[in-house]
Amino acid sequence: MKLYTGDLSPYSAKVRMQIYAMGINNIEFELPVSFYLGKLGEISPIGRIPVLEVDDGVIPESEVIAEYLDEVYPEKSLAGDTPRQRANVRLLSRIADIYLMNNIFMALPQIPRASRVDAIRDLFAAQITRGMGALERHLADDKFAAGPELTRADCTLTPALWMCENTVPRLDVPNPIDSTERVAGYWSRIRNNKHAAKILAEMDRGMQARLDGTERRMIEEARAKL
Numbered sequence: 109m110k111l112y113t114g115d116l117s118p119y120s121a122k123v124r125m126q127i128y129a130m131g132i133n134n135i136e137f138e139l140p141v142s143f144y145l146g147k148l149g150e151i152s153p154i155g156r157i158p159v160l161e162v163d164d165g166v167i168p169e170s171e172v173i174a175e176y177l178d179e180v181y182p183e184k185s186l187a188g189d190t191p192r193q194r195a196n197v198r199l200l201s202r203i204a205d206i207y208l209m210n211n212i213f214m215a216l217p218q219i220p221r222a223s224r225v226d227a228i229r230d231l232f233a234a235q236i237t238r239g240m241g242a243l244e245r246h247l248a249d250d251k252f253a254a255g256p257e258l259t260r261a262d263c264t265l266t267p268a269l270w271m272c273e274n275t276v277p278r279l280d281v282p283n284p285i286d287s288t289e290r291v292a293g294y295w296s297r298i299r300n301n302k303h304a305a306k307i308l309a310e311m312d313r314g315m316q317a318r319l320d321g322t323e324r325r326m327i328e329e330a331r332a333k334l
């Protein structure tokens with residue numbers, strides 16, 4: 109199997125954390141240059157990473173890939189043990205994907221101050237705050253997001269909270285984790301977990317490549333070869 113993935117992509121980081129935590133080692137990672145050229149649609153119709161390439165085609169969407177991996181390797185599954193636990197894992201993962209990450213992504217074009225529309229920034233910032241409030245109330249008071257063991261909820265929440273800390277302040281609004289207690293405590297614990305630490309270092313590396321021009325140079329080189 110091959111995972112089309114990028115260091116800085118939180119949805120990809122979520123799947124990589126699951127792969128690391130499940131100990132799956134037969135999945136190759138690649139970031140096709142077509143992603144930077146806006147041509148990922150040639151590989152996967154949705155045109156977004158992550159994408160899992162399997163024998164007979166491709167599987168897009170991080171949550172769908174995550175569920176597929178859990179079904180292919182049931183003995184290593186990170187879905188939770190009982191129907192109630194699995195519902196909770198799915199709930200936390202949805203809060204991270206829909207109410208945090210999706211709103212953060214919609215707000216990203218408002219980062220440059222010169223072209224920012226404050227009303228749009230404020231609309232998404234309020235939704236992120238609201239999502240964070242829901243997370244604060246649903247998060248387990250335990251070692252991991254949904255209980256004493258690491259689950260897929262942790263794999264989704266870790267990159268989402270990295271985005272809250274590193275991206276949201278670039279909109280000139282406070283890091284939404286700062287106004288929480290349970291989420292803040294969880295964030296300081298989970299970032300020390302070895303699988304979380306690995307994807308967080310990869311996301312930092314991706315951010316560095318974006319900020320220091322490495323990523324831009326790679327795109328320019330790819331364009332020049334067209």
Ligand SMILES: N[C@@H](CCC(=O)N[C@@H](CS)C(=O)NCC(=O)O)C(=O)O
Pocket residue numbers: 116117118119120155156157158168169170171205
């Ligand atoms: N709902 C999708 C979101 C994936 C997504 O938006 N990926 C971003 C990178 S983190 C992407 O590929 N963006 C490219 C684009 O929007 O054209 C998932 O869960 O996989």
